[in-house]
Amino acid sequence: MRKNKCKKAYITTPIYYVNDIPHIGHAYTTMICDTLARYSRLIGLETFFLTGTDEHGQKIEEAAKKRGKSSKQYADEISNYFKNLWDEFDISYDKFIRTTDEYHQKGVQKAFEIMFKKGDIYKDMYEGHYCISCESFFTQNQLIDNEYCPDCGKPTSIVKEESYFFKLSKYEDRLLKWYKEKENCVLPKGKKNEVISFVKQGLKDLSVTRTSFSWGIKLPKSIDDPTHVMYVWLDALLNYITALGYGADEKLMKFWPANVHVVGKDILRFHAIYWPAFLMSLDLPLPKHIAAHGWWTRNSEKMSKSKGNVVNPKEVANAYGVENFRYFMLREVPFGQDGDFSQKALIDRINSDLSNDLGNLVNRVLGMSGKYFDFEIDSKNVQKYYQKELDDCQKILDSLQQYIFDMQLNKYLEGLWKVLTIANQSISTYEPWVKMKEGKNDEAMALVSLISNILAKVSIFLHPVMPKTTDKISSVFNFTIDNNSYKKYIENQELLEKMKLNKIDPLFPKIEKMLIKSPEPEVKKEDKKEQSNDGIITIDQFFQTKLKVGTILEAVNIKGSDKLIKLQVDLGEDKPRQIVAGIKEFYNPQDLINTQICVVANLKPAKIFGNKSEGMLLAAKDKKSLMLIRPEKFIKSGSSIG
Numbered sequence: 001m002r003k004n005k006c007k008k009a010y011i012t013t014p015i016y017y018v019n020d021i022p023h024i025g026h027a028y029t030t031m032i033c034d035t036l037a038r039y040s041r042l043i044g045l046e047t048f049f050l051t052g053t054d055e056h057g058q059k060i061e062e063a064a065k066k067r068g069k070s071s072k073q074y075a076d077e078i079s080n081y082f083k084n085l086w087d088e089f090d091i092s093y094d095k096f097i098r099t100t101d102e103y104h105q106k107g108v109q110k111a112f113e114i115m116f117k118k119g120d121i122y123k124d125m126y127e128g129h130y131c132i133s134c135e136s137f138f139t140q141n142q143l144i145d146n147e148y149c150p151d152c153g154k155p156t157s158i159v160k161e162e163s164y165f166f167k168l169s170k171y172e173d174r175l176l177k178w179y180k181e182k183e184n185c186v187l188p189k190g191k192k193n194e195v196i197s198f199v200k201q202g203l204k205d206l207s208v209t210r211t212s213f214s215w216g217i218k219l220p221k222s223i224d225d226p227t228h229v230m231y232v233w234l235d236a237l238l239n240y241i242t243a244l245g246y247g248a249d250e251k252l253m254k255f256w257p258a259n260v261h262v263v264g265k266d267i268l269r270f271h272a273i274y275w276p277a278f279l280m281s282l283d284l285p286l287p288k289h290i291a292a293h294g295w296w297t298r299n300s301e302k303m304s305k306s307k308g309n310v311v312n313p314k315e316v317a318n319a320y321g322v323e324n325f326r327y328f329m330l331r332e333v334p335f336g337q338d339g340d341f342s343q344k345a346l347i348d349r350i351n352s353d354l355s356n357d358l359g360n361l362v363n364r365v366l367g368m369s370g371k372y373f374d375f376e377i378d379s380k381n382v383q384k385y386y387q388k389e390l391d392d393c394q395k396i397l398d399s400l401q402q403y404i405f406d407m408q409l410n411k412y413l414e415g416l417w418k419v420l421t422i423a424n425q426s427i428s429t430y431e432p433w434v435k436m437k438e439g440k441n442d443e444a445m446a447l448v449s450l451i452s453n454i455l456a457k458v459s460i461f462l463h464p465v466m467p468k469t470t471d472k473i474s475s476v477f478n479f480t481i482d483n484n485s486y487k488k489y490i491e492n493q494e495l496l497e498k499m500k501l502n503k504i505d506p507l508f509p510k511i512e513k514m515l516i517k518s519p520e521p522e523v524k525k526e527d528k529k530e531q532s533n534d535g536i537i538t539i540d541q542f543f544q545t546k547l548k549v550g551t552i553l554e555a556v557n558i559k560g561s562d563k564l565i566k567l568q569v570d571l572g573e574d575k576p577r578q579i580v581a582g583i584k585e586f587y588n589p590q591d592l593i594n595t596q597i598c599v600v601a602n603l604k605p606a607k608i609f610g611n612k613s614e615g616m617l618l619a620a621k622d623k624k625s626l627m628l629i630r631p632e633k634f635i636k637s638g639s640s641i642g
């Protein structure tokens with residue numbers, strides 16, 4: 001996101017499908033956008049932040065049917081659930097759009113009509129494969145094992161029907177030119193390269209209507225073809241302009257083009273290829289940035305109900321506090337990379353970063369100012385004694401804005417924590433209690449005031465991430481966080497005036513144990529019987545696991561996954577076994593070929609990311625690294641271990 005010359009910012013989340021209730025992935029995208037929107041407002045941009053729900057399509061029609069409800073009834077229910085959750089999470093959206101809203105439907109029909117009249121939409125027959133879960137078309141050679149969706153791994157179905165097509169192929173060159181000219185149009189860069197190579201392989205025209213179900217927006221009256229409804233992605237993508245009044249009252253179109261569409265990497269193709277092509281067809285400017293974040297996983301696997309590993313954001317927020325949760329999600333994972341959700345990591349962040357580094361500092365300032373100066377602070381001597389500390393903090397604070405514009409929220413937070421480290425270290429270096437004993441009251445006052453000023457600045461910068469918490473911190477220093485205080489304390493670098501501090505309750509009580517029952521599937525009763533209380537197993541139980549040495553014959557990265565590598569492993573059997581392993585972060589596929597590994601050879605085969613996996617390899621893991629367990633010397637493939 002770049003600072004817009006016209007002082008406006010338009011930020012969007014994807015609109016979420018209403019086939020199911022939200023999970024932490026949805027919460028993550030929404031928290032990122034909320035942070036960007038709050039930051040934009042803080043620095044004085046006129047901001048419009050859009051979120052909403054995507055309510056048409058076969059997936060939703062089927063989900064409603066299964067529950068014995070009408071599509072609209074079901075969409076109302078789940079859309080409300082999303083809206084209420086975002087309200088509970090204090091998401092500061094300016095508009096919540098629903099694709100069943102009448103103004104949206106009219107805007108979509110108008111766009112379709114314009115594209116049709118321009119000759120960009122034509123009628124033909126569609127024959128191919130469709131994934132209902134992704135609401136996406138695929139060619140035969142894109143499928144995995146001739147059947148499964150390359151994006152979500154679910155089985156696809158064959159579709160043969162009359163359809164209107166959008167001339168996507170016509171826009172291939174213009175798209176490539178756009179990627180070339182606008183360096184940051186798609187972020188992060190690695191993902192942009194994937195988009196470019198996809199387009200370079202050649203774009204096929206896109207089927208944009210369906211006839212096999214009815215839950216969708218009808219074609220415009222002027223086309224008069226009532227058997228067709230619009231393809232859900234055409235309908236959905238247009239929300240970004242219909243929300244601004246496209247095709248109706250266009251007052252809000254002043255916000256177009258969007259500064260940033262934040263999306264998960266799963267839907268980048270739709271946003272970075274289809275959407276700009278639709279906009280080109282409509283003669284509208286293109287968004288400034290499309291930023292794709294990674295996936296949240298559980299034990300390196302995508303979350304899904306059938307695996308029982310879905311994390312419910314409401315449950316996490318209720319247990320740990322919504323702002324702590326928000327801090328964790330934004331701090332833990334670099335934008336664009338996948339992250340594994342764990343309560344332990346969340347608790348570590350709360351106890352260490354929030355409680356120790358930030359909460360304690362607030363307590364210490366209150367404690368010291370109370371004990372020595374009756375809660376008074378005075379900044380008049382801060383520069384005299386602590387100019388270096390002020391300068392060091394300023395240098396870091398000056399670099400923060402760029403991190404926001406580059407979508408590197410984790411670095412933004414890391415920077416803020418470096419500033420807190422300067423504050424915490426100044427206390428241990430200068431020991432105000434010693435200064436008081438030595439009668440250097442001026443220096444001690446300057447130090448307590450230095451820390452107060454640092455905390456005031458940190459609270460302003462942290463506000464977009466933790467609004468309520470930082471409001472409490474700024475109340476200690478008698479100011480409200482808004483664009484005025486941003487100008488005063490950040491832009492003009494003014495110091496706090498002489499004042500009495502206000503006491504507040506401790507901000508981040510330490511968390512001693514996991515507060516949510518793990519969402520992993522429970523151990524089945526029969527398995528439990530086998531286990532003794534202290535986790536000891538018998539030798540027989542151990543030998544139920546068949547461990548073998550395998551030689552890796554082939555290794556390739558799995559497209560779309562940041563973690564997984566697909567291996568063909570020789571276990572001395574008729575044919576090699578295919579094993580999917582979450583080791584991509586630590587190993588290069590090329591380096592694995594012709595090396596040996598230890599494999600659990602009698603595991604029930606599983607489907608991981610749409611790929612069959614017929615075993616598990618053994619590895620040792622600590623917080624930072626992972627190492628494959630290998631035999632000391634080369635040994636025959638299939639040799640048993642034990």
Ligand code: ME8
Binds near residue numbers: 262297
């Ligand atoms: O795709 N980790 O809706 P959707 C991180 N309606 N983010 C995740 C995630 C995960 N495990 N799972 C989902 C749609 N998300 C369409 C969008 S936009 C015009 C139409 C987030 O309900 C992520 O942002 O499947 C992803 O892009 C979005 O939820 C998909 O939500």
